[in-house]
Amino acid sequence: MPVAAVTGLGAVTALGPDVASLAAGLAEGRCAIGPLTLFEHGGRCRIAAEVPDLPASASRGLPPATARRLSRSDRLALAAAAEACRHAGLEPPERAGVAVYVGASVGGMHEAEAAWRRRRTGADHRWRLSRLVATPVAVSAAVVSQALGLFGPRATFSTACSSSALAVAEAAAAIGRGRMRVALALGTDGLCRLTYAGFDALQALDPAPCRPFAADRAGLSLGEGAGALVVEDLEHARARGARILALVLGAGIAADAHHPTAPHPEGAGALRALRAALDAAGVTPEAVDYVNAHGTGTRQNDAVEVGVLRTVLGTRLRRVPVSSTKSQLGHTLAAAGAIEAVVTVLALETGLLPPTVNLRTPEPAWGDVDFVPVPGRRQPLRIALSSSYGFGGHDVTLVLARAH
């Protein structure tokens, strides 16, 4: 697949409202998982990686009545998207033809839950459309498109935790195959009671901040946020003098066809996605310098993922740093793929490896793997992978490369 350039980044995470605060938090090895304050929850887990202050300026460009109805996911999306467009230097006249590919899984569920409660308790005597219009997951794409004037093709993908990795893959494919010149790939998901209570009921949440790859890992920590990347035709980017931050060399998409929640025990889909991505990129396993793992911190995921990496990288795995950004930002579900792609681009650009935090004792069988202990370290990188696995066995791997 021909390469596509990354020319802009945006992120709103529990580490802060922009890419600069994300980069600083990553470099400090700060864990942003703290008390859950957004809603009450009576289950066994009470922590999350919440975005503390949603940027108020995010709804600029929208009529006040529309701005009032934006969901948490919409606000996160818009702030990240606006930052990425600014970063890429995309001025309004250049924006009209830009495609928007979004990964999202909860949409306005947080707001729908509030409306539902009002209707149940009689605070609202009837359902009100104004409280429900933000519910569908496709709304965030409409918000970003209309507020920023991006009127190219638009699509919203929802494959659970791999949704926005798929959005990045779609953007790279559209650019690489010459269908589009510029695309915005975005992932967004706000916290909501439904997902929090659901994961807790499945006993998938660690009551303490998650510890990916640790011997005593006990589940994931939920988070929220949005990540955005401007993906652009290389020549187009050069011609307009844009700074090229990294390249998307290829992507692989595959399915387990195994179980609604559990990964395939040998990671069949994850393995196929990884191999397909390397094939598409024309990259051999020997060339891989860093892996930004899916790394949720659940017993099953981490075991399957290390197994897949060992199968593909063989003995070289010892020399390839592998880290989990979810140890700092929690699992941001549909936003994770895009946020982790942003993190991977930052690592390629700065040569600063983000660490796996909360990891005191790695799983003994993986003693040979370098999970990048705190505080991370500086190491020049050329090619990096970012993997995302979703419920239902929908797996995506991206191959990214340093620009120069």
Place this chain on the structure above:
Amino acid sequence: MIVDVAVTGLGVVSALASGVAPFAEALRAGRSACGPPRRIEVPAGAHVAEVVALEARSVVRSAVGRRIDRTSLLALAAACLALDDAGLPHDAAGGPRGGLALSSAFGNLSETETFVERLLARGTGNPLVFPNLVLNAPLGYVSIELGVTGPSAMLNEQEASGEAAIQWGAQLVADGVVDVCLAGGADEVTAMLWRIHQETRTLAAGPPRPLDAAARGACPGEGAAVLVLEPLARARARGARVYARLVPDPGFAVAAPVHGWPRDAERIAAGLRARLAGVDAVVASASGAPALDALEAEALAYAAPGVPVTAPRGAIGDFGTAGALAVVVAALAVAGGFVPPTPGCRTPRHPGLDVVRSTARERPVRAALVTGLARGGIVRPVRLEEA
């Protein structure tokens, strides 16, 4: 290299009829499935388009499939029917050269409602139900049941969800990434969804009347449609029946209120004009909802004056993936040479619009266009041409 995309199988599970031949016959006869409730508990005078007969046992094969939700089951049943119709075994989309593109506007509504009711009442979630609530549950179940391990995606585009998924699947075939792709969508209707429509005053008082001057609202419905898409050359080589050639199209967006319909019909018309060239039938998105119908009627009057228009949501009900069934309608029009009537439309709301009413128009259809309009300014057209 761009590969020509053939539609070789149609799978329909609809309130109107299930299976492509009964569906075509009901369309041609101008029947409507919008009628009194038979399954969901809503007032007897309500209008709704429900799929009544749907048996999991007849389609689910795997052990994990026993927990399948209704929306996923609708999608799976349609996928199996599509493969049967294409003369392919149920594992034909297995292996790395098979793809799957599905969509749903609201996903598994019935179990989401049960889950959230318990959550709001007792503060806890039900672990048995939660895995079925992810929007991509249909994608997971269909991939498991049919062994699809290649590229797959779940798309959501509000009213144009079905069209969006079909176009994503068509692009995989056109790019030469897969040799066979199942593409379509499914949505279910529940009593709560009906009540939300009623309380937010978006329902028609009686049967829906798409594109009619007296249209006052839509009729909530449900159903699923899945297409089998293959490279045209491969379809020909295996002697498959080809319904039509599908033109891959990423669609476009126009300025619009984020939560509503675009106000500028001319912009929609400008975007559709080239896609309407040589078209003998338009399959409209109109549902009987006044804002959508007015927009679409005006846009089509600008861009396709004199072209026969049919609006299947008068027959199948209105839901986010009704567009997948609209693509089936277009494929049947091209393959069968007929434009079905629009149930409920007596006096078209726009004088420049040739809405097919009462009886089907029997005539060769060289090309047909599904408009694919959705809230928020997104347009996902699907053009089908004679192969």
